[in-house]
Amino acid sequence: MLRLEDLTKGTQVQGILPNSIVAIVDAQWHGSDVVELTYKDASGTLGNELVFRDREPTLEIITSGGAWSFTADGANFRLASEAHRIRIEYELSDLEAVLYKRVTEYVREEFNRAESQELCDRSPCSPTSSRTQAAQRGTYC
Incomplete structure (x- = not known):
């Protein structure tokens, strides 16, 4: 007490x-x-x-560090979010469910593409990196 x-x-x-x-x-x-x-x-x-x-x-x-705490298991969060996605698809009509699935897949692909492009740009040996392109043009940052 x-x-x-x-x-x-x-x-x-x-x-x-x-x-x-x-x-x-x-x-x-x-x-x-x-x-x-x-x-x-x-x-x-x-x-x-x-x-x-x-x-x-x-x-x-x-005592747990305030109103928000980020110490939970990530696997449980993914499981809960997948269950929530399935419930949402169940509540939608067939056409809405297909559209929802396509949109979420598109967003996931774009996120992955942007993330991999950012990693490539950070690599000094990548032909698409800004450093390599600047060296090819003869301009340096």
């Missing part, structure tokens, strides 16, 4: 604002049962609030 003494500078807390996580900027005590919190919400707006002991059960310290 959270105690008011746990609310220190840099702590991320849920329950100060409804449905939001705040980062505590400063905590100033007023007696033994009241702490004045200065906090910053997700949008960066500063706020100030007096928190009494009777609110301890409604507060929770967030």
